[in-house]
Amino acid sequence: MKRAVPPRKPTTAAAARERLSSWIAARGLKATRQRDLIVDAFFSQVGHLSVEELVEKAKQRDPSIGAATVYRTMKILTDAGLASARHFEGGQTRYEAALDRHHHDHLICTSCGNIVEFENERIEELQDRVAQEHGFSVTHHKLELYGLCARCNQQQSHPKPAR
Amino acid sequence: MKRAVPPRKPTTAAAARERLSSWIAARGLKATRQRDLIVDAFFSQVGHLSVEELVEKAKQRDPSIGAATVYRTMKILTDAGLASARHFEGGQTRYEAALDRHHHDHLICTSCGNIVEFENERIEELQDRVAQEHGFSVTHHKLELYGLCARCNQQQSHPKPAR
DNA sequence: TAGTGTTTCGAGACTGAGAATCAATTTCAA
Protein backbone atom coordinates (compact mmCIF):
# COMPACT_ATOMS: atom_id res chain seq x y z
CA MET A 1 0.00 0.00 0.00
CA LYS A 2 2.38 2.71 -1.15
CA ARG A 3 1.17 6.18 -1.83
CA ALA A 4 2.75 9.07 -3.70
CA VAL A 5 3.00 12.00 -1.32
CA PRO A 6 4.65 15.07 -2.83
CA PRO A 7 5.14 17.97 -0.39
CA ARG A 8 2.23 20.34 0.04
CA LYS A 9 2.72 23.96 -0.88
CA PRO A 10 4.24 25.78 2.11
CA THR A 11 1.69 28.58 1.91
CA THR A 12 -1.04 26.16 2.88
CA ALA A 13 0.74 25.09 6.02
CA ALA A 14 1.44 28.68 6.97
CA ALA A 15 -2.16 29.74 6.42
CA ALA A 16 -3.37 26.74 8.37
CA ARG A 17 -1.13 27.54 11.32
CA GLU A 18 -2.39 31.07 11.34
CA ARG A 19 -6.01 29.97 11.25
CA LEU A 20 -5.35 27.43 13.96
CA SER A 21 -3.69 29.89 16.28
CA SER A 22 -6.59 32.32 16.10
CA TRP A 23 -9.03 29.45 16.60
CA ILE A 24 -7.01 28.29 19.60
CA ALA A 25 -6.80 31.79 21.04
CA ALA A 26 -10.52 32.33 20.57
CA ARG A 27 -11.43 29.55 22.95
CA GLY A 28 -8.80 29.67 25.62
CA LEU A 29 -6.74 26.79 24.34
CA LYS A 30 -2.98 26.99 24.37
CA ALA A 31 -0.31 26.94 21.71
CA THR A 32 2.16 24.15 22.23
CA ARG A 33 5.27 22.91 20.58
CA GLN A 34 3.67 19.49 19.99
CA ARG A 35 0.64 20.94 18.32
CA ASP A 36 2.75 23.03 15.95
CA LEU A 37 4.89 20.05 15.16
CA ILE A 38 1.93 17.80 14.37
CA VAL A 39 0.25 20.48 12.27
CA ASP A 40 3.47 20.96 10.33
CA ALA A 41 3.81 17.25 9.77
CA PHE A 42 0.22 17.03 8.60
CA PHE A 43 0.33 19.96 6.20
CA SER A 44 3.71 19.04 4.76
CA GLN A 45 2.03 16.10 3.07
CA VAL A 46 -0.77 15.82 0.63
CA GLY A 47 -3.04 12.86 0.59
CA HIS A 48 -5.08 11.08 3.18
CA LEU A 49 -3.03 10.29 6.24
CA SER A 50 -3.89 7.82 8.95
CA VAL A 51 -3.13 8.68 12.54
CA GLU A 52 -0.58 5.91 12.52
CA GLU A 53 1.28 7.50 9.62
CA LEU A 54 1.04 10.86 11.27
CA VAL A 55 2.43 9.55 14.53
CA GLU A 56 5.35 8.15 12.61
CA LYS A 57 6.00 11.50 10.90
CA ALA A 58 5.69 13.34 14.19
CA LYS A 59 8.04 10.98 15.94
CA GLN A 60 10.67 11.61 13.27
CA ARG A 61 10.71 15.21 14.40
CA ASP A 62 10.36 14.46 18.09
CA PRO A 63 10.38 10.87 19.30
CA SER A 64 8.78 11.82 22.58
CA ILE A 65 5.45 12.71 20.97
CA GLY A 66 2.65 10.45 22.14
CA ALA A 67 -0.03 8.96 19.95
CA ALA A 68 -2.75 10.37 22.18
CA THR A 69 -1.55 13.87 21.42
CA VAL A 70 -1.78 13.23 17.71
CA TYR A 71 -5.34 11.97 18.11
CA ARG A 72 -6.25 15.02 20.15
CA THR A 73 -4.59 17.46 17.78
CA MET A 74 -6.31 16.01 14.73
CA LYS A 75 -9.61 16.36 16.51
CA ILE A 76 -8.87 20.03 17.14
CA LEU A 77 -7.88 20.52 13.51
CA THR A 78 -11.12 18.88 12.46
CA ASP A 79 -13.20 21.03 14.79
CA ALA A 80 -11.42 24.10 13.46
CA GLY A 81 -12.30 23.09 9.92
CA LEU A 82 -8.69 22.68 8.88
CA ALA A 83 -8.78 18.92 8.43
CA SER A 84 -11.53 16.49 7.73
CA ALA A 85 -11.81 12.90 8.84
CA ARG A 86 -12.59 10.19 6.31
CA HIS A 87 -13.59 6.66 7.10
CA PHE A 88 -12.68 4.48 4.15
CA GLU A 89 -12.73 0.72 4.13
CA GLY A 90 -10.10 -0.69 6.42
CA GLY A 91 -11.34 0.73 9.68
CA GLN A 92 -8.70 3.42 10.07
CA THR A 93 -9.64 7.08 10.05
CA ARG A 94 -7.74 9.12 7.50
CA TYR A 95 -7.41 12.87 7.55
CA GLU A 96 -7.19 15.25 4.65
CA ALA A 97 -6.49 18.97 4.62
CA ALA A 98 -9.73 20.92 4.43
CA LEU A 99 -8.59 24.51 4.27
CA ASP A 100 -10.57 26.42 1.66
CA ARG A 101 -11.51 23.25 -0.13
CA HIS A 102 -14.98 22.35 -1.15
CA HIS A 103 -16.80 19.11 -1.20
CA HIS A 104 -15.47 16.18 -3.18
CA ASP A 105 -15.71 12.40 -3.25
CA HIS A 106 -13.15 9.63 -3.64
CA LEU A 107 -11.88 6.90 -5.90
CA ILE A 108 -9.86 4.36 -3.91
CA CYS A 109 -7.53 1.78 -5.39
CA THR A 110 -7.94 -1.45 -3.46
CA SER A 111 -4.56 -2.68 -4.64
CA CYS A 112 -2.09 0.16 -4.04
CA GLY A 113 -4.20 2.28 -1.70
CA ASN A 114 -3.99 5.34 -3.89
CA ILE A 115 -6.84 7.78 -3.34
CA VAL A 116 -8.06 10.14 -6.05
CA GLU A 117 -10.50 12.95 -5.42
CA PHE A 118 -13.25 14.01 -7.79
CA GLU A 119 -16.18 16.35 -7.97
CA ASN A 120 -19.34 15.84 -9.95
CA GLU A 121 -22.10 18.37 -9.81
CA ARG A 122 -24.56 16.16 -11.65
CA ILE A 123 -24.21 13.35 -9.15
CA GLU A 124 -24.78 15.76 -6.29
CA GLU A 125 -27.93 17.06 -7.93
CA LEU A 126 -29.27 13.57 -8.45
CA GLN A 127 -28.54 12.72 -4.84
CA ASP A 128 -30.49 15.74 -3.70
CA ARG A 129 -33.37 14.74 -5.90
CA VAL A 130 -33.41 11.20 -4.53
CA ALA A 131 -33.33 12.51 -0.99
CA GLN A 132 -36.16 14.89 -1.72
CA GLU A 133 -38.29 12.12 -3.17
CA HIS A 134 -37.94 10.28 0.12
CA GLY A 135 -38.59 13.34 2.25
CA PHE A 136 -35.05 13.41 3.57
CA SER A 137 -33.07 16.57 4.20
CA VAL A 138 -29.49 15.53 3.70
CA THR A 139 -26.77 16.98 5.89
CA HIS A 140 -23.83 15.11 4.43
CA HIS A 141 -23.06 12.12 2.32
CA LYS A 142 -20.42 9.62 1.43
CA LEU A 143 -19.58 8.47 -2.07
CA GLU A 144 -16.64 6.17 -2.51
CA LEU A 145 -15.72 4.18 -5.61
CA TYR A 146 -13.45 1.20 -4.98
CA GLY A 147 -11.48 -0.64 -7.62
CA LEU A 148 -8.17 -0.74 -9.44
CA CYS A 149 -6.42 2.42 -10.54
CA ALA A 150 -4.96 2.74 -14.03
CA ARG A 151 -1.51 1.56 -13.01
CA CYS A 152 -2.69 -1.47 -11.01
CA ASN A 153 -5.08 -2.36 -13.79
CA GLN A 154 -2.20 -2.51 -16.20
CA GLN A 155 -0.06 -4.68 -13.94
CA GLN A 156 -3.04 -6.95 -13.55
CA SER A 157 -3.50 -7.44 -17.28
CA HIS A 158 0.23 -7.75 -18.03
CA PRO A 159 1.52 -9.69 -15.05
CA LYS A 160 5.23 -10.37 -14.77
CA PRO A 161 5.96 -14.00 -15.63
CA ALA A 162 6.78 -16.11 -12.61
CA ARG A 163 10.46 -17.01 -12.60
CA MET B 1 -32.90 4.68 17.48
CA LYS B 2 -36.11 2.74 16.87
CA ARG B 3 -36.70 0.98 13.63
CA ALA B 4 -39.86 -0.46 12.11
CA VAL B 5 -39.26 -4.17 11.50
CA PRO B 6 -42.24 -5.99 10.02
CA PRO B 7 -41.72 -9.75 9.55
CA ARG B 8 -40.06 -10.83 6.33
CA LYS B 9 -41.98 -13.11 3.99
CA PRO B 10 -41.47 -16.73 5.10
CA THR B 11 -40.63 -17.87 1.59
CA THR B 12 -37.46 -15.82 1.69
CA ALA B 13 -36.24 -17.50 4.83
CA ALA B 14 -37.04 -20.93 3.42
CA ALA B 15 -35.24 -20.23 0.16
CA ALA B 16 -32.29 -18.85 2.05
CA ARG B 17 -32.03 -21.93 4.24
CA GLU B 18 -32.09 -24.12 1.19
CA ARG B 19 -29.39 -22.12 -0.53
CA LEU B 20 -27.33 -22.12 2.62
CA SER B 21 -27.55 -25.87 3.12
CA SER B 22 -26.33 -26.62 -0.39
CA TRP B 23 -23.57 -24.05 0.01
CA ILE B 24 -22.59 -25.66 3.31
CA ALA B 25 -22.68 -29.16 1.87
CA ALA B 26 -20.59 -28.10 -1.11
CA ARG B 27 -17.62 -27.21 1.04
CA GLY B 28 -17.61 -29.77 3.79
CA LEU B 29 -19.13 -27.53 6.42
CA LYS B 30 -21.73 -28.86 8.77
CA ALA B 31 -25.36 -28.05 9.39
CA THR B 32 -25.97 -27.16 13.00
CA ARG B 33 -28.90 -26.21 15.15
CA GLN B 34 -27.26 -22.87 15.99
CA ARG B 35 -26.70 -21.94 12.38
CA ASP B 36 -30.32 -22.66 11.49
CA LEU B 37 -31.53 -20.69 14.43
CA ILE B 38 -29.43 -17.64 13.59
CA VAL B 39 -30.44 -17.78 9.93
CA ASP B 40 -34.09 -17.95 10.96
CA ALA B 41 -33.68 -15.01 13.28
CA PHE B 42 -31.97 -13.00 10.57
CA PHE B 43 -34.46 -13.71 7.81
CA SER B 44 -37.49 -13.19 10.02
CA GLN B 45 -36.66 -9.49 10.07
CA VAL B 46 -36.32 -6.90 7.41
CA GLY B 47 -33.96 -4.04 7.72
CA HIS B 48 -30.33 -3.67 8.58
CA LEU B 49 -29.46 -5.61 11.68
CA SER B 50 -26.37 -5.19 13.79
CA VAL B 51 -24.72 -8.26 15.25
CA GLU B 52 -25.72 -7.01 18.64
CA GLU B 53 -29.39 -6.98 17.68
CA LEU B 54 -29.03 -10.37 16.07
CA VAL B 55 -27.41 -11.86 19.16
CA GLU B 56 -30.34 -10.58 21.17
CA LYS B 57 -32.85 -12.18 18.79
CA ALA B 58 -30.93 -15.43 18.78
CA LYS B 59 -30.71 -15.54 22.56
CA GLN B 60 -34.47 -15.17 22.76
CA ARG B 61 -34.73 -18.51 21.00
CA ASP B 62 -31.79 -20.10 22.77
CA PRO B 63 -30.02 -18.21 25.53
CA SER B 64 -26.95 -20.41 25.25
CA ILE B 65 -26.02 -19.04 21.82
CA GLY B 66 -22.70 -17.23 21.90
CA ALA B 67 -21.91 -13.98 20.15
CA ALA B 68 -18.91 -15.50 18.40
CA THR B 69 -21.20 -17.98 16.69
CA VAL B 70 -23.39 -15.20 15.41
CA TYR B 71 -20.34 -13.41 14.01
CA ARG B 72 -19.17 -16.62 12.37
CA THR B 73 -22.56 -17.44 10.94
CA MET B 74 -23.05 -13.99 9.46
CA LYS B 75 -19.67 -14.32 7.81
CA ILE B 76 -20.77 -17.59 6.23
CA LEU B 77 -24.04 -16.02 5.08
CA THR B 78 -22.08 -13.18 3.55
CA ASP B 79 -19.66 -15.52 1.80
CA ALA B 80 -22.63 -17.50 0.49
CA GLY B 81 -24.14 -14.32 -0.91
CA LEU B 82 -27.21 -14.50 1.29
CA ALA B 83 -26.42 -11.48 3.40
CA SER B 84 -24.33 -8.43 2.83
CA ALA B 85 -22.39 -6.41 5.35
CA ARG B 86 -22.81 -2.65 5.49
CA HIS B 87 -20.59 -0.26 7.38
CA PHE B 88 -22.58 2.86 8.11
CA GLU B 89 -21.46 5.64 10.40
CA GLY B 90 -21.38 4.51 13.98
CA GLY B 91 -18.77 1.83 13.67
CA GLN B 92 -21.05 -1.19 13.87
CA THR B 93 -21.43 -3.56 10.95
CA ARG B 94 -25.03 -4.08 9.87
CA TYR B 95 -26.27 -6.94 7.75
CA GLU B 96 -29.03 -6.96 5.21
CA ALA B 97 -30.56 -9.87 3.32
CA ALA B 98 -29.01 -10.20 -0.12
CA LEU B 99 -30.90 -13.08 -1.68
CA ASP B 100 -31.87 -12.25 -5.27
CA ARG B 101 -31.56 -8.55 -4.64
CA HIS B 102 -29.65 -6.20 -6.79
CA HIS B 103 -27.51 -3.27 -5.98
CA HIS B 104 -28.93 -0.31 -4.09
CA ASP B 105 -27.73 2.54 -1.93
CA HIS B 106 -28.94 4.05 1.33
CA LEU B 107 -30.53 7.05 2.95
CA ILE B 108 -29.84 7.08 6.69
CA CYS B 109 -31.69 9.18 9.24
CA THR B 110 -29.19 10.45 11.76
CA SER B 111 -31.92 11.09 14.29
CA CYS B 112 -34.04 7.92 14.42
CA GLY B 113 -31.65 5.56 12.67
CA ASN B 114 -34.15 4.61 9.99
CA ILE B 115 -32.53 3.33 6.82
CA VAL B 116 -34.18 3.66 3.41
CA GLU B 117 -32.89 1.94 0.30
CA PHE B 118 -32.91 3.45 -3.14
CA GLU B 119 -31.69 2.74 -6.65
CA ASN B 120 -30.72 5.28 -9.24
CA GLU B 121 -29.46 4.17 -12.59
CA ARG B 122 -28.35 7.65 -13.63
CA ILE B 123 -26.10 8.03 -10.61
CA GLU B 124 -24.52 4.66 -11.30
CA GLU B 125 -23.84 5.66 -14.87
CA LEU B 126 -22.23 8.90 -13.82
CA GLN B 127 -20.09 7.04 -11.30
CA ASP B 128 -18.89 4.70 -14.01
CA ARG B 129 -18.07 7.63 -16.21
CA VAL B 130 -16.08 9.37 -13.48
CA ALA B 131 -14.17 6.17 -12.78
CA GLN B 132 -13.43 5.71 -16.43
CA GLU B 133 -12.13 9.25 -16.76
CA HIS B 134 -9.63 8.45 -14.02
CA GLY B 135 -8.68 5.08 -15.46
CA PHE B 136 -10.24 3.17 -12.58
CA SER B 137 -12.10 -0.08 -12.97
CA VAL B 138 -14.59 -0.05 -10.13
CA THR B 139 -15.41 -3.25 -8.29
CA HIS B 140 -17.85 -1.82 -5.79
CA HIS B 141 -18.91 1.45 -4.33
CA LYS B 142 -20.57 3.05 -1.39
CA LEU B 143 -23.14 5.82 -1.56
CA GLU B 144 -24.79 6.90 1.64
CA LEU B 145 -26.91 10.00 2.21
CA TYR B 146 -27.18 11.11 5.83
CA GLY B 147 -29.77 13.50 7.18
CA LEU B 148 -33.22 13.71 8.69
CA CYS B 149 -36.09 11.56 7.44
CA ALA B 150 -39.50 13.05 6.76
CA ARG B 151 -40.84 12.27 10.22
CA CYS B 152 -37.82 13.60 12.12
CA ASN B 153 -37.79 16.67 9.92
CA GLN B 154 -41.33 17.41 10.96
CA GLN B 155 -40.65 16.99 14.65
CA GLN B 156 -37.69 19.28 14.22
CA SER B 157 -39.71 22.09 12.64
CA HIS B 158 -42.66 21.75 15.05
CA PRO B 159 -40.94 20.99 18.34
CA LYS B 160 -43.02 20.28 21.39
CA PRO B 161 -42.99 23.29 23.74
CA ALA B 162 -40.86 22.72 26.79
CA ARG B 163 -43.06 22.29 29.85
C1' DT C 1 -26.42 -48.24 16.35
C1' DA C 2 -21.80 -47.52 17.59
C1' DG C 3 -17.46 -45.72 16.20
C1' DT C 4 -14.60 -42.13 14.31
C1' DG C 5 -12.67 -38.11 12.29
C1' DT C 6 -14.05 -33.31 11.51
C1' DT C 7 -16.30 -29.35 12.36
C1' DT C 8 -18.45 -26.34 15.39
C1' DC C 9 -19.66 -24.74 19.81
C1' DG C 10 -19.35 -21.22 23.83
C1' DA C 11 -16.40 -18.85 26.91
C1' DG C 12 -13.05 -16.07 27.44
C1' DA C 13 -8.58 -14.08 25.97
C1' DC C 14 -6.90 -11.10 22.58
C1' DT C 15 -6.52 -7.24 19.04
C1' DG C 16 -6.55 -2.59 17.17
C1' DA C 17 -8.46 2.00 16.92
C1' DG C 18 -9.57 5.44 19.54
C1' DA C 19 -11.24 7.85 24.01
C1' DA C 20 -10.64 8.70 28.93
C1' DT C 21 -7.80 9.23 33.04
C1' DC C 22 -4.14 11.12 35.72
C1' DA C 23 0.09 12.89 37.61
C1' DA C 24 3.55 15.79 35.89
C1' DT C 25 4.69 19.57 32.84
C1' DT C 26 3.92 23.67 30.10
C1' DT C 27 1.67 27.87 28.80
C1' DC C 28 0.57 32.60 29.47
C1' DA C 29 -1.74 36.64 31.57
C1' DA C 30 -1.10 39.27 35.51
Place this chain on the structure above:
DNA sequence: TTGAAATTGATTCTCAGTCTCGAAACACTA
Protein backbone atom coordinates in the same frame (compact mmCIF):
# COMPACT_ATOMS: atom_id res chain seq x y z
C1' DT D 1 7.89 35.26 38.52
C1' DT D 2 3.69 33.22 39.75
C1' DG D 3 -0.04 30.14 39.54
C1' DA D 4 -4.44 28.67 37.54
C1' DA D 5 -5.75 26.35 33.63
C1' DA D 6 -4.59 23.62 29.73
C1' DT D 7 -1.70 20.00 27.84
C1' DT D 8 1.37 16.22 27.81
C1' DG D 9 2.72 11.08 27.56
C1' DA D 10 1.76 6.83 29.55
C1' DT D 11 -1.52 3.96 30.69
C1' DT D 12 -6.03 2.15 31.11
C1' DC D 13 -10.44 1.53 29.24
C1' DT D 14 -14.00 0.65 25.71
C1' DC D 15 -15.93 -1.34 21.87
C1' DA D 16 -16.36 -4.27 17.85
C1' DG D 17 -14.71 -8.08 16.21
C1' DT D 18 -11.38 -12.21 15.92
C1' DC D 19 -8.81 -16.10 17.82
C1' DT D 20 -8.01 -20.05 20.82
C1' DC D 21 -9.18 -24.09 23.13
C1' DG D 22 -11.30 -28.04 25.25
C1' DA D 23 -15.82 -30.03 24.90
C1' DA D 24 -19.81 -31.22 22.17
C1' DA D 25 -22.22 -32.03 17.84
C1' DC D 26 -22.33 -33.64 13.19
C1' DA D 27 -21.88 -36.85 9.21
C1' DC D 28 -20.41 -40.88 7.55
C1' DT D 29 -19.22 -45.79 7.76
C1' DA D 30 -19.34 -50.30 9.33
